[in-house]
Amino acid sequence: MTGIEPIRQDAARRVAELGFPTTRDEDWRFTNVSRIARTHFSAAPSDLSAWGEGQLEQRLVPYEGSPRLVFINGCYSPELSSLKLARGIRATSLREANGAVEAHLARYAVYQDRAFVALNTANFEDGACIEIPKGTVVEEPIHLVFLASGGDVPVISHPRNLVVIGPHSQATVVESYIGHGANYFTNAVTEIVAGDHSVVDHYKLQEEDERSFHVATLQVQLGRETNFSTHSISLGGGLVRNDINAVLAEGTEATVNGLYLPSGSQHVDNHTVIDHARPHGASHELYKGILSGASAAVFNGKIVVRPGAQKTDAKQTNKNLVLSENATINTKPELQIHADDVRCTHGATIGQLDEEAIFYLQSRGIGKEQARDLLTYAFARDIIDRIKVEPLRARLGKIVLERLHANRN
Amino acid sequence: MALLEIKNLHASVAGKEILSGIDLTVNTGEVHAIMGPNGSGKSTLAQVLAGRDLYQVTDGQVLYDGKDLLNMPPEERAQEGIFIAFQYPVEIPGVSNMYFLKAALNTIRKRRGLEELDAMDFLTLVKEKLALVEMDPAFLNRPVNAGFSGGEKKRNEIFQMAVLEPRLAILDETDSGLDIDALKIVANGVNQFRTRDRAMIVVTHYQRLLNYIVPDQVHVLANGRIVKSGGKDLALELDQSGYAGLEEAVTA
Incomplete structure (x- = not known):
């Protein structure tokens, strides 16, 4: 070398x-x-x-x-x-x-x-x-x-x-x-x-x-x-x-997805920069996080649309499920747009499990803890299901379920 | 045999009393209709029986099959055989109908001392029940209620009821928002469910549903109390005269 x-x-x-x-x-x-x-x-x-x-x-x-x-x-x-x-x-x-x-x-x-x-x-x-x-x-x-x-x-x-x-x-x-x-x-x-x-x-x-x-x-x-x-x-x-x-x-299509599951005192920071340097590019970005314990997560998603990169279509989403009062999330979109004929959207959410959904599951006989696990897993599944490599998807599904179980105990 | 006994039930939400002393006994084999104007407490009664913790029971007692119902968490009530078809079923993205219903059924079966169903037996069962409410099997792979139309959500509730086979079913305004065809499908599903050892409470604003699900008794709820009870003809009477007279009778 x-x-x-x-x-x-x-x-x-x-x-x-x-x-x-x-x-x-x-x-x-x-x-x-x-x-x-x-x-x-x-x-x-x-x-x-x-x-x-x-x-x-x-x-x-x-x-x-x-x-x-x-x-x-x-x-x-x-x-x-x-x-x-x-x-x-x-x-x-x-x-x-x-x-x-x-x-x-x-x-x-x-x-x-x-x-x-x-x-x-x-x-x-x-x-x-x-x-x-x-x-x-x-x-x-x-x-x-x-x-x-x-x-x-x-x-x-x-x-x-x-x-x-x-x-x-x-x-x-x-x-x-x-x-x-x-x-x-x-x-x-x-x-x-x-x-x-x-x-x-x-x-x-x-x-x-x-x-x-x-x-x-x-x-x-x-x-x-x-x-x-x-x-x-x-x-x-x-x-x-x-x-x-x-x-x-020109004409590139990029999907940038992520999943983070910090627990305990873990700190996970995801910074992404998607640079639309040429016209007709599309980017789809979805990051999801499940935070428990005293963990912390950071999401910073920058989208740059260069001058002349017309017809750019960029979408960025960051969703966080915060399961504990001691967990912290900082999320920030950063859009730098230097072209006028583009579509750029971004959105971030931070929330807890839906109490109504937990009750609905309970009302069908499912225990509260299992209901919480089911809903948490469903949140992560959105990303897991997009993984096309089967053994990887299976392994990840298993790990996430184990994690939920461990968090509970 | 009395399956459900409600005695002097008082319940409030955020400090405001909604139910002000309900007394009601439902025997096995019976269908009771609870009618009443908006705000009379019909849905609150259904929610309290389901165990929703938004509502505080301030007085009274509810016995289900001789057991103290109000001390049971919601999942235990379901495991004991109570089912509520909700007025506004919740959307649960990411959880398929199939997975959800299998988890629910097997929890309930376990409680009843039955073996859990494997995937094949479960599929056979649900396909049979789907036909009952005329739903497409493709629907099993869709997330629970997510993106469903109002009518699909109501049919899904009846489908769940058919699969879980409760002893006491409470239908909370299952007819609202249904066109006549969907109403007939739902009523047909409900009627097939009627047996001598089951009971049902049908909460409704309108008499329309009761043309298809014929009740043994009709109760009128107003201002948190049952103000009138009678046979199935009471529903027709109300349809013509409305609730106005009854409400006045109570407040006077």
């Missing part, structure tokens, strides 16, 4: 200059990362010692039988990976790709004003490299699994992924972050470049340990007439920040 050395050195300089953001930065107003800034992290070991017998296998069950790339604390594990893909499709670790994709790597995720992207760019060890040639349909989802573990000494890993989809191609990519143990920090960056007329579905399932830090940026560069969707599911992590930046071209 010598070709990008100058970029990495520049990123390292930016890390030193920027420092970590504080709550005085508008983009970080509600998310305090001083706990990250105060901690001295070492590079994480690339072994599996932190995982108990059988524990790992169990976590990998949903990815059985599918092509998958597995990384342990940011380092590639050929033993756990399984790659059965048609010829011409590249699915390797970045290191193995050996510079083949340097024209794209670290060219999209801007780091100049983003400390965590700069930190990743300067320090990443490895990550996934997916390249789908022109006119290729890959039906099976490609799974990227990131295992992280922590222990007594704070450790950090910087997974770095590049997904390049050729024009007129189709692919599904699933990023899964699975963590175990305290005291670790996952700082991930994924860049997706989708060629003209391609169809790309992306999912991110974040199941980090609740004692960890997770910061991730997804940078998406979309070609003309592409159809892109991403679903970001935040389940784990103590302090979580997700940034999604999508740049649309």
